[in-house]
Structures are given as structure tokens and as C-alpha cells.
Amino acid sequence: MAEGKPVKRRSMVGWYDPRVLAHSAYKLVIANIFGRHSDTRLIEALASQPQNEFDYSAAQGDFWFDYVADIGDGWNSTYAVADAIARPELLGTEAGRVLVFGGDEVYPYPTRSEYDVRTETPYSQAFAARAHPDVFAIPGNHDWYDSLVAFSRVFCRPERGFAGCATRQTRSYFALKLPANWWLLAIDLQLGADLDEPQVQYFQKVAARMDDNARLIFCVPEPRWILEDAYPSHSSYEELSSTRFLEEKVFKRKARVFLTGDLHFYKRHENAEGVQKITSGGGGAFLHPTHAPCTHRLTNGFEQRAAYPDEKTSRRLSWRNFLFPAINPKSGWLYAFLYAMSAWLASASLEASDVIDVKTALAATMNAAIRDPLNGMWLVSVVGGFIFFTDTHIRSWRILGGASHALLHLAAAFAVGWLALLLTVNAFDLAYGSIAQLLLSGFITFIVGGPVGAFILGAYLFVSIRIFGRHGNEAFSSLRIQDFKQWLRLRIDAAGVLSIYAIAIDRVPRRWRAAQRNGKPTIEAHDARATAPRLIEKVEVRP
Numbered sequence: 001m002a003e004g005k006p007v008k009r010r011s012m013v014g015w016y017d018p019r020v021l022a023h024s025a026y027k028l029v030i031a032n033i034f035g036r037h038s039d040t041r042l043i044e045a046l047a048s049q050p051q052n053e054f055d056y057s058a059a060q061g062d063f064w065f066d067y068v069a070d071i072g073d074g075w076n077s078t079y080a081v082a083d084a085i086a087r088p089e090l091l092g093t094e095a096g097r098v099l100v101f102g103g104d105e106v107y108p109y110p111t112r113s114e115y116d117v118r119t120e121t122p123y124s125q126a127f128a129a130r131a132h133p134d135v136f137a138i139p140g141n142h143d144w145y146d147s148l149v150a151f152s153r154v155f156c157r158p159e160r161g162f163a164g165c166a167t168r169q170t171r172s173y174f175a176l177k178l179p180a181n182w183w184l185l186a187i188d189l190q191l192g193a194d195l196d197e198p199q200v201q202y203f204q205k206v207a208a209r210m211d212d213n214a215r216l217i218f219c220v221p222e223p224r225w226i227l228e229d230a231y232p233s234h235s236s237y238e239e240l241s242s243t244r245f246l247e248e249k250v251f252k253r254k255a256r257v258f259l260t261g262d263l264h265f266y267k268r269h270e271n272a273e274g275v276q277k278i279t280s281g282g283g284g285a286f287l288h289p290t291h292a293p294c295t296h297r298l299t300n301g302f303e304q305r306a307a308y309p310d311e312k313t314s315r316r317l318s319w320r321n322f323l324f325p326a327i328n329p330k331s332g333w334l335y336a337f338l339y340a341m342s343a344w345l346a347s348a349s350l351e352a353s354d355v356i357d358v359k360t361a362l363a364a365t366m367n368a369a370i371r372d373p374l375n376g377m378w379l380v381s382v383v384g385g386f387i388f389f390t391d392t393h394i395r396s397w398r399i400l401g402g403a404s405h406a407l408l409h410l411a412a413a414f415a416v417g418w419l420a421l422l423l424t425v426n427a428f429d430l431a432y433g434s435i436a437q438l439l440l441s442g443f444i445t446f447i448v449g450g451p452v453g454a455f456i457l458g459a460y461l462f463v464s465i466r467i468f469g470r471h472g473n474e475a476f477s478s479l480r481i482q483d484f485k486q487w488l489r490l491r492i493d494a495a496g497v498l499s500i501y502a503i504a505i506d507r508v509p510r511r512w513r514a515a516q517r518n519g520k521p522t523i524e525a526h527d528a529r530a531t532a533p534r535l536i537e538k539v540e541v542r543p
């Protein structure tokens with residue numbers, strides 16, 4: 001970010017904005033085709049960069065470092081967390097010597113300007129006139145949407161740095177040698193794919209330099225321990241082999257702690273041996289639900305020990321889906337189009353005698369849907385689209401859920417179209433089938449269809465998450481909740497005990513003002529309703 005440039009403060013990404021939807025879908029398809037099936041020259045070049053482990057083991061006294069994931073969304077949430085991380089002291093902890101970004105460093109998709117405005121600017125403002133940690137990062141799925149072009153520019157060029165902080169890595173994965181024989185191993189699994197050969201070789205080289213008492217912390221891009229439980233027949237989650245392969249074949253010991261983001265909340269799972277699996281994705285992105293799917297007891301023997309926000313709060317927040325049209329006004333365009341098109345296609349095959357009453361009109365519409373190929377194709381693609389959208393790994397549920405959701409919208413489109421017809425014919429006294437009547441009723445259907453469709457989607461998401469525990473992502477990305485942010489601060493003390501502090505900000509500031517910090521310009525919160533950072537819990541992992 002150039003100094004002196006006015007700071008742009010973005011709001012939370014509107015995931016149901018048709019432009020964001022279309023662009024994300026396009027990026028995702030491209031990333032899936034090229035990211036999964038071919039290696040770009042850039043990735044090859046990245047993989048051939050020399051890189052050893054980064055050694056912090058000689059640090060004296062307590063060694064502090066921070067772990068934050070899923071950052072780079074709206075200004076309020078991203079900056080609130082960045083500013084709290086950068087404070088020299090907080091709740092009896094000290095700012096980290098190292099800052100690890102655990103994935104999804106930017107939303108909705110990675111570009112130079114999004115990284116600049118949504119990620120780097122908040123962090124450079126937060127670190128202004130404060131101590132700068134060394135920054136390391138692994139990519140999450142959102143960073144992979146451009147095959148790591150922007151990510152590698154921001155994080156893998158040590159001569160460039162990030163937000164005034166030193167960066168040292170030249171690849172998208174790395175190993176940190178920490179005091180007391182702790183090692184942090186940050187793994188890049190691309191878009192859910194397996195490990196690549198250069199990465200395996202890198203970690204083999206690192207493993208050869210470990211002694212027998214090395215203790216491992218794995219940073220991984222997603223909480224597969226939760227996902228494989230929620231979607232048991234999802235093939236890519238079954239391929240759990242990557243981290244297991246590293247434990248068994250490469251490092252020949254088990255990791256003591258797993259850190260990840262990807263789901264935007266805090267959950268800690270522990271097994272009988274005291275292995276910690278921590279999901280900590282509250283660095284800035286919209287909140288995910290903690291109540292659904294239920295993750296109290298995972299099939300792999302891990303039990304949930306903590307969740308933030310608590311399930312009651314999460315459940316309460318899901319009611320906000322009934323405000324869907326107000327929270328996501330731009331989503332209305334999609335439904336306006338869907339409803340107007342459905343009404344248009346149906347009306348094209350109706351005669352004046354078909355619309356004498358609602359029953360006849362409905363029968364004629366259904367008749368047209370079956371007999372007219374264009375109508376039929378529209379119907380099939382609408383129902384197909386909703387089936388594709390439905391979030392379940394069980395095919396029969398997917399068809400049932402998607403088809404009911406689609407039929408609800410088609411019924412609503414019929415009702416809106418019918419009311420528009422009545423209004424134009426009865427209230428405006430226009431002749432049925434005249435150009436004026438058709439244009440006006442089409443317009444009314446378009447205008448009313450938007451909010452009605454968005455409301456039905458909100459209601460569908462509410463029912464899905466409350467009754468079936470599904471659509472957690474869709475039902476909460478729709479709420480665009482910027483609060484309930486959190487990250488991890490970690491300490492290794494002289495005795496080798498690893499303490500993990502989970503720190504939360506319940507409500508982030510909405511209002512800001514320009515300020516000076518030791519003579520350097522920065523931005524500070526100016527919002528009495530915002531809450532101060534607080535400790536969720538502290539966990540100790542003994543050597």
C-alpha cells in the first residue's frame with residue numbers, strides 16, 4: 001500500500017451478489033480445471049525455489065507467535081483483529097515474533113487489488129509504529145482460485161515483504177524450527193488435492209534435520225477431521241492420507257497439535273492422547289455456525305472441548321435468515337430474473353380462456369410445462385439448478401430437497417405472476433394479452449419476484465440448518481456477520497510448554513477515525529459499542 005493514499009474500507013463480501021457469484025463460479029471452475037489438472041509454470045518455479053526450515057529456536061525467553069486464518073474480508077473485522085494482534089501487550093500475552101496466516105488470506109477471490117485493500121492495508125495500518133513480526137502464510141482455497149499467482153507475489157517474495165513485515169518463504173509451504181524442539185509445519189494441500197512431490201521432498205529434508213524429541217505442530221488448510229465427519233461419502237475428504245502420510249512416512253511421529261482455518265469459528269477437539277485439533281478461522285471472514293453440523297464427538301475419537309461462539313448464540317443468529325432480502329439486496333436480481341422468465345414462458349402458451357380463474361390458469365400452466373419443450377427445458381434446468389445447490393452427500397435427499405426448493409420457487413413465481421395479471425387486468429383495466437398488459441405484468445413480476453424469491457431462499461436456509469444441520473456455509477455466508485472474531489496466540493516457555501490462547505472479539509468496531517501512533521498516521525476505533533478482546537480459553541500442551 002502506498003503511504004498517504006486514502007484507506008479504502010470495504011464492507012463484508014456480499015456472497016449473493018450475482019456479480020460475486022458469477023465471478024466466484026468462474027474462478028472456481030478455472031481453478032478446478034487448471035489448478036487440479038495441470039501445473040502452471042509459476043507453480044513449477046515456486047517448487048524449485050530453494051528453501052530450508054526457518055530457525056527461531058535460539059530465541060531467548062518466552063517465544064510468542066500468532067496464528068490467524070480467514071482474513072481479508074470486510075475492513076471492520078479484518079482490521080479489528082489485525083490491530084489486536086499488533087498490540088505489544090494484550091490480556092497478559094505479548095505480540096508474536098512470528099505471525100502465521102493459516103489460509104484464505106483474501107475474499108472473495110485473489111487479485112492484486114483485493115490483497116492490497118482487504119488484507120495488506122489493514123495489517124500495515126495495524127503495524128504502523130509497532131513491532132513487526134515475520135509473516136508466513138499458507139494458501140487456502142480462496143488463495144488458490146488464481147493458481148497462487150497473487151499469493152506468491154504477496155507472501156513468497158522476501159525482497160517485497162508484507163505490510164512492512166519481513167517475509168521469508170519462497171514456496172507456498174514452510175517449516176519453522178521453534179524453541180524447545182517444537183516444529184511448526186505448514187502444509188499446502190492445494191484445492192483438497194494430495195501433496196505434490198517437491199513438497200514431500202522438502203518435508204523429508206526437514207525431517208532429516210529433526211532429532212528424536214521433536215514435537216510437531218501441523219498447520220493445514222482445512223479441518224478435514226470435521227469435514228470427513230459431516231460428509232462421510234465425500235471422496236476428497238476420505239483421502240485423509242496427506243497428513244497421515246506425513247506423520248507416518250515422513251516425520252515418523254504424530255503431530256501434537258493441528259491448526260487450521262477454513263471454517264470461520266473457533267472449535268477445539270482433543271483425543272485421549274491429548275492431541276489438539278484446533279479450527280480457528282475467525283480472522284475476518286463472515287461467521288460460520290458452530291451448532292450445525294454437530295461436531296461434539298467425531299468418529300476418529302476426537303471430542304469437542306470448546307466452541308466459539310457458543311451453540312446457543314449460533315442457533316439464535318440463524319433466525320436472521322428471515323431477513324435475507326434486506327441483508328442481501330443484490331440477490332434479488334437473480335430471483336427477479338428467475339420469476340419473470342418463468343412467468344413469461346408460462347404466459348406465452350396461455351390463451352385468454354385459460355386465465356378466467358386461478359385453477360384453470362394453474363392447470364394450463366402445468367399443461368404447457370409438459371407439452372411445450374421450451375417450458376419443459378426451463379423447468380428441468382431450474383429444478384436441476386436447485387438440486388445442484390442442495391447441500392448433502394446423500395443423493396436421494398439432494399433430489400428431494402432440491403426439487404422441493406425449486407417447486408416452492410416455481411409456485412411462488414406462479415402466484416406472483418397471477419397476482420400481476422389480476423392487477424393489470426382488473427385494477428389497470430388492460431386487455432389480457434395486450435402489449436401494455438404483458439409488459440406491465442412482466443415488470444411487476446420482476447420487481448416483486450426479487451424480494452419474494454430471496455425471502456424463500458432465506459427461509460429454506462433457515463429450515464436446512466435448523467432441522468437438517470445442512471447449508472452451514474450458505475446459511476451463514478448469507479448473514480455476512482462480521483462479529484465473533486478470534487485468533488490464536490501461542491507461547492513456548494523455557495520448560496517447553498506450549499500454551500495456546502484463543503482470543504475473541506465479540507463485537508468489532510463499526511466506526512473509525514484517523515489517528516497518530518508515535519508520529520505515524522494510522523486508524524483507530526471510535527465505537528463505544530465495540531467490545532475489547534477477551535480470552536476464550538487457554539490450553540497447555542506439555543512436552
Ligand SMILES: [Fe+2]
Pocket residue numbers: 070104140262263264281285
Ligand atoms: Fe475461509
